Amino acid sequence: MSSENTSPPTLALFCKVVDNYGDIGICWRLARQLHQEHGVAVTLWVDDLPSFRRICPAVALAAERQRVDGVDVRHWRDNDGVFSAADVADIVIEFFACDIPDGYIAAMAQSTPRPVWLNLEGLTAEEWVEGCHTLPSPHPRLPLTKHFFFPGFNGKTGGLLREAVLDRQRLAFQSDAAARSAFLAPFGVTAAEMASLKVSLFCYPHAPVAALFDAWRAGPDAITCLVPEGVATDAVQAFLGAPAAAGAARTHGALTVRVLPFVAQPDYDRLLWACDVNFVRGEDSFVRAQWANRPFIWHIYPQDDNLHHKKLRAFLQVYADRLDSLSAFALQWNDAAAGPADWPVLWSRLQAELPAIGLQSSAWQQEMSGHGDLAGNLLTFAASL
Numbered sequence: 001m002s003s004e005n006t007s008p009p010t011l012a013l014f015c016k017v018v019d020n021y022g023d024i025g026i027c028w029r030l031a032r033q034l035h036q037e038h039g040v041a042v043t044l045w046v047d048d049l050p051s052f053r054r055i056c057p058a059v060a061l062a063a064e065r066q067r068v069d070g071v072d073v074r075h076w077r078d079n080d081g082v083f084s085a086a087d088v089a090d091i092v093i094e095f096f097a098c099d100i101p102d103g104y105i106a107a108m109a110q111s112t113p114r115p116v117w118l119n120l121e122g123l124t125a126e127e128w129v130e131g132c133h134t135l136p137s138p139h140p141r142l143p144l145t146k147h148f149f150f151p152g153f154n155g156k157t158g159g160l161l162r163e164a165v166l167d168r169q170r171l172a173f174q175s176d177a178a179a180r181s182a183f184l185a186p187f188g189v190t191a192a193e194m195a196s197l198k199v200s201l202f203c204y205p206h207a208p209v210a211a212l213f214d215a216w217r218a219g220p221d222a223i224t225c226l227v228p229e230g231v232a233t234d235a236v237q238a239f240l241g242a243p244a245a246a247g248a249a250r251t252h253g254a255l256t257v258r259v260l261p262f263v264a265q266p267d268y269d270r271l272l273w274a275c276d277v278n279f280v281r282g283e284d285s286f287v288r289a290q291w292a293n294r295p296f297i298w299h300i301y302p303q304d305d306n307l308h309h310k311k312l313r314a315f316l317q318v319y320a321d322r323l324d325s326l327s328a329f330a331l332q333w334n335d336a337a338a339g340p341a342d343w344p345v346l347w348s349r350l351q352a353e354l355p356a357i358g359l360q361s362s363a364w365q366q367e368m369s370g371h372g373d374l375a376g377n378l379l380t381f382a383a384s385l
């Protein structure tokens, strides 16, 4: 990238939605931050507008091209497009090694100067990432070099997505009880439920939710579990004895379960901030839980040959080394520990350790801030090429 050019670069981000909401969740968050904090003119190419709309209701499903929060959103229908050098952005990012159109790559090779081309990879705490972060990968035929860019948990990686205003917003919200009640009231959360232990639940369908519900229901403390529509549907439906539609709720023993509508991304942050404990999954909600300053349990995206268990252990090692109950609970939650889980015991041990886990959350946030954030690190790296 030209180092004499001081105006913000243009950037194209290509996102293929493999499944669920993490692909578009991460790309949308990155696109917005690059535009809002760094003044970058971002074009987000995305192939699945319905998934995008679930986390961003402003998205119009029929639009080929639309501007959302200052980002130029293009419907990426196929890889057949014809492009010229004038169409090519200064920085081109393919998310999770998605194949960008051949015509776009050919146009990149025609551009002067050549664009910075990055492959933004998935998040893991495993050590090998440090050796691969920023590695070049020359194109076999064209005069282009792609670089790998890995998010991560230390200074030898690209860091984590985190907006500059986030902490201020979170602190204001968490220190304002009225704001928290006003946020949760439209979902039907009562004053008594506000005073109970509030848990948000976002996980994959194979999580042992029914067994945990049993433990919570029979436990000594009132618990309110807020679960987005479409999550853990079987267990939620069995508990409710009714369809798990947004708005449905039931109290049974010490446990109240409430089904929430899927909310826009900024409101999902507020949900995490409003709860006392968060169950999260995948990549993006997992990172957001780290910024919520609340204890969280991660349900990791399953991979063949239980590769995800390795990733889970790598994270627990850096995050929860001295938090035995958290590690034990997370390993059982992800079916990564041997033997049947005793959920009442696991939960009571975890509950006893919640204050220590809360302290670790704060220390972790501070440590992570020291590595910069992914959007800023990515621009710094692009400018260095």
Ligand code: TRH
Binding pocket: 018, 019, 020, 021, 022, 023, 024, 025, 026, 054, 055, 056, 202, 228, 261, 262, 263, 264, 265, 266, 268, 281, 282, 283, 284, 285, 286, 301
């Ligand atoms: O939805 P996920 O499981 O997504 C992904 C994908 O499966 C992807 O293929 C995989 O590679 C990745 O996980 C690891 O979980 P994730 O990453 O937490 O993404 C969820 C997004 O949805 C996140 O941006 C938060 C957002 N969200 C809302 O905006 N509103 C909501 O109500 C909820 C529950 C989530």
